[in-house]
Amino acid sequence: MPNPHPAAVAAANSFDEWTQLHEVVVGRAEYYTAHNVDTSWRLFFHDNVAPTLGGDSAASDLLPIPDQLVDELNEDITGLVTALAACGVNVLRPAAPGKDVDISSPFWSARATPPLNIRDQTIILGNTIVETAPHVRARVFENDLLKPLFYSYFEAGSNWLSMPRPALTRDSLDDAYFRRQGIDVSCATDGETALGIDGLGLEMIFDGAQCMRLGRDVLVNVANRNHELALRWLTVNLPQLRFHRLDGIADNHIDSVVVPLRPGLMLLRSPKYLSYLPLAMQSWDVIYPPATNESDFPDYTDFGFVIPIASRYIDINVLSVNETTVVVNAHYPELISLLEKRGFTVVPVRHRHRRLFGGGFHCFTLDTVRAGGCDDYLG
Incomplete structure (x- = not known):
């Protein structure tokens, strides 16, 4: 029988x-026609x-996304695929x-979310594929669409692990990060419609984008009990790696906060985040990205009720092709210019x-x- 899985x-x-x-x-975004704005989604993007x-309190309602914006997103993803292929990347x-x-x-x-922000539900740690434990209910089955690829990598010799799948019941999510800062999240939690499971409290819940890999x-990033459980799981299952806990540098993802560009050099959102990092990284050279404001992003007024779910720092979310080549949003010319002055070859795409669909x-x-190996x- 022929191998049904795409060849890696x-x-x-x-x-x-x-x-x-x-x-x-x-990733891909076909049919990304709505956000399912339940409690898990509201808390994650709070x-x-x-x-x-x-x-x-209409927590189970769908928030429609206009077809034109989905079409434009898919055009831009095609541009990313073309640019990476032109750099010699498979x-x-x-x-x-x-x-x-x-x-x-x-x-x-x-309503299921398509596999667009695929960094969230998976992290590659060496030769190991790690499927993580999603925060948002709409994303629970998202990785099924990556399984053909995972089987191909597995058959080629990769290891493949999965965190325990969370039930994501009414009592699963920890809002401690917000409570510590005195932030009222009742607008996210009061409309909860999910049922509970007797005896099940806070679960292991974690995204791959809460990690940054440095060999x-x-x-x-650990901001609450959900994440603490996941860090323990990672430490037990991957003892060959050294995991450095960042205590609540963000509520969840960190790839628009700290982005290592090569050994000894990183993008960092602002100086206030330096103290969260391991001591060995605090002596690295830092590029602080130019400021952005709301006028740098599309105005969705003509499209009705459209909510940007990502922060205005999303364009820091760059992808390195190698130590001197970086893919950067063409709509962030200030960062492109700054990186070029530092000797980088920038691939503008x-x-x-990016704010509407929550990812760079x-x-x-x-x-x-x-x-790399x-x-x-960090020594």
Whole structure:
């Protein structure tokens, strides 16, 4: 019988964010027609959606996304695929999603999200594919569309692990990060419609984008009990790596906060984040990205009720092809100019609706094969 799985070039090998990129998976967004604005989604994107949604209790409603914006997003993703291929990178894609797929468990229901921000549900740690434990109910089955690729890597010799799948019941999510800062998240939680499970409290819930890889060392953002459980799981299952806990540098993802560009040099959102990093990184050279404001992003007024779910720092979310070549949003010319002055070759790629769909080029990609190994960059 012929092998039904797409052929990968080799087994997975990806220890860092900057050595030569040989193979990458780029997400896809067909039929990304709505956000399912349930409690899990509202809590995950709380900083950006709370001011707009406020105390609206219609927590199970769908927030439509206009077809024109989805079409433009897909045009921009095609541009990313073309640009990476032109850099000599082998580009793979997830399976195509079905249209308007509704999913459910015994405890909740949601409209499924397509595999666009694939960095979230998976992290490659060396030769190991690690499927993580999603925060948002609509994303629970997202990785099924990457399984053909995962089987191909497995057959080529990769290891493949999965965190325990969370039930994501009404009691699963920890809002401690917000409570510590005195932030009221009742507008996210008061409309909860999910059921509970007796005896099940806070679960292991974690995204791959809470990590940054530096060879043998991995930075791990831990903002609550959900993340603490995941860090323990990572430490037990991957003892050959050194995991460095960052105590609440953000509520979840960190790839628009700290982005290592090569050993000794990183993009960092602002100086206030330096103290969160391991001491060895605090002496690295830092590029602080130019400021952005709301006028740098599309105005969706003419499209009705459209909510940007990502922060205005999303364009820091760059993807390195190697130590001197970086893919950057063409709509962030200030960062392009700054990186070029520092000697980088910048590959500008258009990405118009990054805030609306919650991801930049690092989010959209899963770098499965890079040249680097389990090197010690922190000593």
